[in-house]
Amino acid sequence: MESTEANEEKTGSVSAAQRRAEIRRKKLLMNSEDRMNRIVGFAKNEPENNGASRRAAEPRFHLELDRTELWSSPSSSPRPSPFLPEASVLSGHSRSATPERRGSPLPDCSELPPSLLEDSLRQRPRGERASDDVGGSPHRGFKKYLSRFDDAMKLRGQLANEKPSQDGGSDSEDFDPFRIFRLIGSILLAVFVRVFVCKYLSIFAPFLTLELAYMGLSKYFPKVEKKTKTTVLTAALLLSGIPAEVINRSMDTYRRMGDVFADLCVYFFTFILSHEILLLIGSETP
Amino acid sequence: MAAGYAWFLVLGSVFLCNLMKTLLPSISSFLSKMVQKDAEQESEMRAEIQEMKKEQSSISMMDEFARYARLERKINKMTDKLKTHVKSRTAQQAKMKWVVNIVFYILQAALMISLIWKYYSDPVTVVPSRWIAPVERLVAFPTGVAGGVGITCWLVVCNKVVTLGLHAVS
Numbered sequence: 054m055e056s057t058e059a060n061e062e063k064t065g066s067v068s069a070a071q072r073r074a075e076i077r078r079k080k081l082l083m084n085s086e087d088r089m090n091r092i093v094g095f096a097k098n099e100p101e102n103n104g105a106s107r108r109a110a111e112p113r114f115h116l117e118l119d120r121t122e123l124w125s126s127p128s129s130s131p132r133p134s135p136f137l138p139e140a141s142v143l144s145g146h147s148r149s150a151t152p153e154r155r156g157s158p159l160p161d162c163s164e165l166p167p168s169l170l171e172d173s174l175r176q177r178p179r180g181e182r183a184s185d186d187v188g189g190s191p192h193r194g195f196k197k198y199l200s201r202f203d204d205a206m207k208l209r210g211q212l213a214n215e216k217p218s219q220d221g222g223s224d225s226e227d228f229d230p231f232r233i234f235r236l237i238g239s240i241l242l243a244v245f246v247r248v249f250v251c252k253y254l255s256i257f258a259p260f261l262t263l264e265l266a267y268m269g270l271s272k273y274f275p276k277v278e279k280k281t282k283t284t285v286l287t288a289a290l291l292l293s294g295i296p297a298e299v300i301n302r303s304m305d306t307y308r309r310m311g312d313v314f315a316d317l318c319v320y321f322f323t324f325i326l327s328h329e330i331l332l333l334i335g336s337e338t339p
Numbered sequence: 340m341a342a343g344y345a346w347f348l349v350l351g352s353v354f355l356c357n358l359m360k361t362l363l364p365s366i367s368s369f370l371s372k373m374v375q376k377d378a379e380q381e382s383e384m385r386a387e388i389q390e391m392k393k394e395q396s397s398i399s400m401m402d403e404f405a406r407y408a409r410l411e412r413k414i415n416k417m418t419d420k421l422k423t424h425v426k427s428r429t430a431q432q433a434k435m436k437w438v439v440n441i442v443f444y445i446l447q448a449a450l451m452i453s454l455i456w457k458y459y460s461d462p463v464t465v466v467p468s469r470w471i472a473p474v475e476r477l478v479a480f481p482t483g484v485a486g487g488v489g490i491t492c493w494l495v496v497c498n499k500v501v502t503l504g505l506h507a508v509s
Contacts, residue, residue, distance in 0.1 A: 228506075228507060236503070251470050255469065255470060255471065255472045255473070256470050256471060257471070257472075257473075257474065314499070315499060315503060318495070318496045318499035318500055318503075319499075319500055319503065321496050322496050322497065322499075322500045325346065325464060325466070325488065325493075325496075328464070328466060329346060329347075329464060
């Protein structure tokens, strides 16, 4: 008799414990939904969240998630951030998953054992999580600042490494085959123009034609990997938030303009030189 | 006759300036070697330290600790002295480099200004103006002579060509 009573009491206590656990779990899940609503911008004093409004909120929530993932991707900065969610110990889930997502009854969370889920939720007081969520944008700003700071440090190191080599040769222009071809072509054209063409038209017309030809010919020459020079200007542009791609393109255009200018200088110099030599020889008078 | 060679004079000046510029580090190091006459003392100190180290390695620290420690202290003292010496020499070299650079740039600026002054109104060379159309005004600046090649244009062209040439050679 006693044993049956004890058994009943035991089952009763087990069921009571289970009930309590269930209530707690529901409460936590409800809390997570509340938090979710707070994140997506629903105030508590709004009329009780009906299904429609909740549904309307869902896409925004996903957008927020995506953005968070973008900013907290580990590739952007290897530095372990103090803002990283501690519940990232839940292995198998990416760091970028927010606690809300983990706490919410979303499909990817169903894989976790409920005890682990509850533990993970229990570990974090409500206030902490709320502060994490609210501090999303300072977190981003901080990460952005850190990544820029890292960039600046890298550039500083690069500049320090490059400085001695630049001191050795102030103009570190490397002569690739196309460059040599261009210069030789300009010299030959200048001599040719001085001897045959310049009586009839301006000397710059053949030069422009030659440059057009170079533009067409450039694709038949092997592309030389040009080491991008890190100057103070590029560092400043990068730190001021201009994308590296834009800076690279501008530097490329600048380099091409420099090449054309060098061609023009060589062409004009050779032309004047040959003109003076011809005058000296006395074969021709202008 | 002299006016006919103005282009060559400018070219020669630019070439010399660029050549000097490439030789500046060796010139400054040569000058600092000339100024510093205690380089021998430094090499003596180095040799002495080497000898003491060799001697120290032949001594057993356990058996002759006092001698070992004395030698160690001597080596440390000598090394500190050498370090101070090297530091002062490096500072002096840097100073010399700075002075040589400053002097060079002042001389270069003076040369360029005098050339521009001299050929401000005379073109360095003259070609028929139709040859350099439509930029004959730009090329002739500041002379204003139709078909003339102005000093500024010629300086820029010479500088670029000489830089390229020297870079190709070096």
